[in-house]
Amino acid sequence: MILIIDMNWKKDSLAYYEFVSPIASIAKSLDECTVKHHLKVTNKELSQCDMVILSGTALKDMATLSRLEKFQWLKETEKPVLGICAGMETIGMVYGMRLTRCLEIGMTLVNVVKENLLLSEGSKAYSLHSVCVEPSADFEVWAESTKCMQVIKHKTKPIYGVLFHPEVRNPELIKRFIQLNKTGA
Amino acid sequence: MRLGVLFSGGKDSTLGLHYAKEKEEVVCLITLISENKESYMFHTPNINITALQAEALHLPQITKTTPGEKEKELSDLEEAISEAARKFRIKGVVTGAVESVYQAERVQSICNKLDLWCFNPLWKRDQNALLEELLERRFKVIISGVFAYPLDEKWLGKQIDAALISKLLDLQQKYGISPSGEGGEIETTVLDAPQFKKKIEILDHTTEAKGNSGVFKINKARLVEK
Numbered sequence: 001m002i003l004i005i006d007m008n009w010k011k012d013s014l015a016y017y018e019f020v021s022p023i024a025s026i027a028k029s030l031d032e033c034t035v036k037h038h039l040k041v042t043n044k045e046l047s048q049c050d051m052v053i054l055s056g057t058a059l060k061d062m063a064t065l066s067r068l069e070k071f072q073w074l075k076e077t078e079k080p081v082l083g084i085c086a087g088m089e090t091i092g093m094v095y096g097m098r099l100t101r102c103l104e105i106g107m108t109l110v111n112v113v114k115e116n117l118l119l120s121e122g123s124k125a126y127s128l129h130s131v132c133v134e135p136s137a138d139f140e141v142w143a144e145s146t147k148c149m150q151v152i153k154h155k156t157k158p159i160y161g162v163l164f165h166p167e168v169r170n171p172e173l174i175k176r177f178i179q180l181n182k183t184g185a
Numbered sequence: 186m187r188l189g190v191l192f193s194g195g196k197d198s199t200l201g202l203h204y205a206k207e208k209e210e211v212v213c214l215i216t217l218i219s220e221n222k223e224s225y226m227f228h229t230p231n232i233n234i235t236a237l238q239a240e241a242l243h244l245p246q247i248t249k250t251t252p253g254e255k256e257k258e259l260s261d262l263e264e265a266i267s268e269a270a271r272k273f274r275i276k277g278v279v280t281g282a283v284e285s286v287y288q289a290e291r292v293q294s295i296c297n298k299l300d301l302w303c304f305n306p307l308w309k310r311d312q313n314a315l316l317e318e319l320l321e322r323r324f325k326v327i328i329s330g331v332f333a334y335p336l337d338e339k340w341l342g343k344q345i346d347a348a349l350i351s352k353l354l355d356l357q358q359k360y361g362i363s364p365s366g367e368g369g370e371i372e373t374t375v376l377d378a379p380q381f382k383k384k385i386e387i388l389d390h391t392t393e394a395k396g397n398s399g400v401f402k403i404n405k406a407r408l409v410e411k
Contacts, residue, residue: 014205017307
């Protein structure tokens, strides 16, 4: 079962349709999935799921970055986690990465810098972010744009971050994450 | 949150408005009237009817005419949104964008510049499901423009109902057209919707069509009780 965590500033927000529904639609085509808001998710749900996807948020929505206490489970979990945009930024901050200003809106060229299982080749991707995380010793960089890291993975844990929004023009990235961890490959 | 809706009077912006009203406070409509029929950003048929729709919705409307040149219409849109922020103290903008990255990124950029939220509640929605939702919500929507083979003047003015959706889905199978007009194949005008306090009655219209391109132009209309 895939647990999708709604990262929007409040439960049942108007942004849910834009940032959570498209991910749920892709995930549901591959496996059973459930959606919970980040303020409501329980330890039981985190332990019962097979993997977790953290959604993105509206450009002005930085709520999760000031609620890091709600995401300390990211340090302990052994479950595969994919953080999208605000999800990646939140993962980064929980792991002590620094946040810097970095505005990218619209189609962005993303180059693969390390062979990896999520993004096989450079492609155009839809970006919508005003900040990014800086490199850290715990994470390796898999892909980047001219401005910042776009796809990262924890060096020893199955924790992934993608700064662009794969649900818009690169749904195969989400599908690969699910298939990779569903089969235990 | 006080929001303004980018409103063209077609099915997508009207449905987007309904989503927004269910979650936040919609305080105005923002309409760009493009003088360019080939506008990159703005739906054009029956844009004059949006004033009547605004009245039916009991919402004030900010309108701005733009020559519709590619980037000029963006600065005109920015001015209109800026005016809405000033006059109605909106904190964000809602669009009816479904698939168009071109539209979405431009509105997002303007909102970022003006320090406003941007919401696209129909983003990435399945097109067939969107059409079905219009029927479930009892929208009355007519086809006001056709711009692709094999659509022609016979489609103009037709109401979107189950039979018409079925025909559009057939054309999707045969010719690859987008059933909801995402590729600009059709344009629509909403005559009634749940948030309308009154509905629109068309008193006079003309159709202008040539081959696979045509518009259903509403010349005269009025609001009547529902």
